[in-house]
Amino acid sequence: MYSQKVMDHFTNPRNIGEVENADGVGMVGNPICGDVMKLSIKVDGDKIVDAKFKTFGCGAAIATSSMVTELVKGKTLEEALEISNKAVAEALDGLPANKMHCSNLAADALHKAIEDYLAKKQATLPEKKRAAGEG
Amino acid sequence: MRTVYVDNAATTRPRPEVVEAMLPYLGEKYGNPSSIYGIAREARAALDEAREKVAAILGADAREIIFTGSGTEADNTAIKGVAFANRQKGDHIITSAIEHHAVLDSVKRLEKHGFRATYVPVDSQGMVDPADVEASITDRTALISIMHANNEVGSIQPIEEIAEIAKKHGVYFHTDAVQTMGHIPVDVNRLGVDLLSLSAHKFYGPKGVGALYARRGVRMERYIDGGGQERNRRAGTESVAGIIGLAKALELASAEMEHERERVSRLRDRLIEGVMDRISHVRLNGHPTRRLPGNVSFCFEFIEGESLLLNLDMLGVCGSSGSACTSGSLEPSHVLLAMGLPHEVAHGSLRLTLGRYNTEEDVDYVLEHLPGIVEKLRAMSPFGTEADFGDASCAKCEDAAQPVGKAR
Ligand SMILES: Cc1ncc(COP(=O)(O)O)c(C=O)c1O
Ligand code: FES
Numbered sequence: 435m436y437s438q439k440v441m442d443h444f445t446n447p448r449n450i451g452e453v454e455n456a457d458g459v460g461m462v463g464n465p466i467c468g469d470v471m472k473l474s475i476k477v478d479g480d481k482i483v484d485a486k487f488k489t490f491g492c493g494a495a496i497a498t499s500s501m502v503t504e505l506v507k508g509k510t511l512e513e514a515l516e517i518s519n520k521a522v523a524e525a526l527d528g529l530p531a532n533k534m535h536c537s538n539l540a541a542d543a544l545h546k547a548i549e550d551y552l553a554k555k556q557a558t559l560p561e562k563k564r565a566a567g568e569g
Numbered sequence: 570m571r572t573v574y575v576d577n578a579a580t581t582r583p584r585p586e587v588v589e590a591m592l593p594y595l596g597e598k599y600g601n602p603s604s605i606y607g608i609a610r611e612a613r614a615a616l617d618e619a620r621e622k623v624a625a626i627l628g629a630d631a632r633e634i635i636f637t638g639s640g641t642e643a644d645n646t647a648i649k650g651v652a653f654a655n656r657q658k659g660d661h662i663i664t665s666a667i668e669h670h671a672v673l674d675s676v677k678r679l680e681k682h683g684f685r686a687t688y689v690p691v692d693s694q695g696m697v698d699p700a701d702v703e704a705s706i707t708d709r710t711a712l713i714s715i716m717h718a719n720n721e722v723g724s725i726q727p728i729e730e731i732a733e734i735a736k737k738h739g740v741y742f743h744t745d746a747v748q749t750m751g752h753i754p755v756d757v758n759r760l761g762v763d764l765l766s767l768s769a770h771k772f773y774g775p776k777g778v779g780a781l782y783a784r785r786g787v788r789m790e791r792y793i794d795g796g797g798q799e800r801n802r803r804a805g806t807e808s809v810a811g812i813i814g815l816a817k818a819l820e821l822a823s824a825e826m827e828h829e830r831e832r833v834s835r836l837r838d839r840l841i842e843g844v845m846d847r848i849s850h851v852r853l854n855g856h857p858t859r860r861l862p863g864n865v866s867f868c869f870e871f872i873e874g875e876s877l878l879l880n881l882d883m884l885g886v887c888g889s890s891g892s893a894c895t896s897g898s899l900e901p902s903h904v905l906l907a908m909g910l911p912h913e914v915a916h917g918s919l920r921l922t923l924g925r926y927n928t929e930e931d932v933d934y935v936l937e938h939l940p941g942i943v944e945k946l947r948a949m950s951p952f953g954t955e956a957d958f959g960d961a962s963c964a965k966c967e968d969a970a971q972p973v974g975k976a977r
Contacts, residue, residue, distance in 0.1 A: 492894035
């Protein structure tokens with residue numbers, strides 16, 4: 435059912451936990467639906483230097499969480515906002531159709547964490563870039 | 570790697586004696602039992618013998634046994650067959666909220682055709698209250714269908730009491746005995762039912778064959794139209810090998826029932842106690858004592874069932890879960906929800922069902938590995954054992970829940 439990459443990330447999830455003194459935290463999903471993801475990031479300048487996750491959910495939810503933390507490290511905030519749910523799924527060699535629900539979480543949580551960081555800093559990114567991240 | 574198959578409620582491994590009994594009918598004894606020459610008569614004789622055996626075990630007459638293509642078909646036949654044949658008399662059906670979908674969806678189909686239905690609730694231990702059934706009966710009630718034991722949580726229903734109520738009110742009573750047949754005593758007269766469904770692959774027989782018991786005199790239409798097989802009540806050339814396998818499996822299961830029931834119940838209790846001792850924030854689903862010998866069903870808080878199953882699978886343990894993510898639907902098990910479990914807890918369900926091939930070593934293997942898996946997943950979960958399922962939101966599920974602080 436799951437690709438090898440999904441199973442790899444599920445079996446050996448990268449970056450579990452919470453970043454110490456996180457600069458931004460995003461939590462999305464709902465326990466009632468069966469999936470919740472909490473992503474915390476450390477920002478240095480305009481770059482995300484660390485990201486960690488905690489996830490309640492199925493194999494796909496855990497694998498997408500793990501993958502997004504890998505994808506985002508070293509990216510600038512603007513680049514990170516452009517990581518889409520689809521991109522996360524693609525990086526895992528795809529997800530079963532009925533699991534695309536979960537893959538939405540990972541990028542959403544990332545975007546929320548960035549928003550949280552920006553709100554705390556009372557900073558904004560250029561309008562154009564923010565819109566791109568809304569997808 | 571060790572394989573520990575503990576999903577015996579999903580299906581069971583056919584016994585070698587069953588396979589052996591079936592083999593000739595998949596090969597040289599291929600005659601159509603409706604024909605008249607030698608190999609056909611041979612098949613007919615075997616079929617008759619199988620019917621006699623099954624009837625005897627159920628306490629029924631051979632003419633009251635209809636072989637079907639599955640337990641699902643037996644359920645569909647009973648419910649739709651009785652409902653349509655008795656529509657003039659009554660168009661109301663009573664069933665429970667925790668039935669298998671073979672029953673639930675049959676009743677829902679009838680509702681689309683203008684019938685009315687009552688789904689009686691269950692308590693937190695998955696038990697139907699006979700008083701609720703009685704209170705639901707109207708002068709238009711034609712059929713009551715309540716399962717003998719539930720396939721997910723194992724609760725054994727008070728069938729005898731419900732049967733008495735049905736009889737008192739002159740309403741037909743069907744029970745889905747797919748999970749009990751071959752595991753605990755099932756006698757149609759002692760239970761007092763008019764119709765009863767069973768399925769061979771749940772008691773070490775082959776898949777794709779079941780049977781419906783229909784008491785003499787029960788008015789029902791046939792569900793599958795065509796030839797005159799099964800005394801005109803189920804068309805289609807009989808699955809001779811399957812039926813031989815069903816009868817053989819039932820014969821063996823009945824002979825060993827007393828012993829197996831006790832042995833498997835002991836394994837069950839060892840597993841239940843072992844898990845409760847080793848793992849916190851776990852709930853046992855179903856009734857503590859009125860439960861199927863092999864059924865173990867838990868909800869582990871703060872984690873999700875599919876990820877549990879995947880981890881168990883990596884260790885060779887085959888189980889199942891009623892989590893939404895496992896079934897591919899957005900809703901977790903209707904059974905767990907009907908028992909009043911919150912959605913977030915129902916997502917963490919795990920069902921392990923023991924059977925005749927399981928040993929104490931199997932149970933101990935699960936007990937050795939399950940705590941570590943649960944711990945690992947909990948360490949990964951945003952919900953600690955301290956925190957509750959708190960503040961989170963979901964863009965997809967706005968109508969399923971009222972998310973706090975909705976996502977974009
Ligand atoms: C309670 C119950 N009823 C009906 C069925 C359906 O039986 P079958 O698989 O033979 O169609 C099952 C098995 O899945 C069951 O557990
Ligand atoms: S967490 Fe529910 S489908 Fe993945």
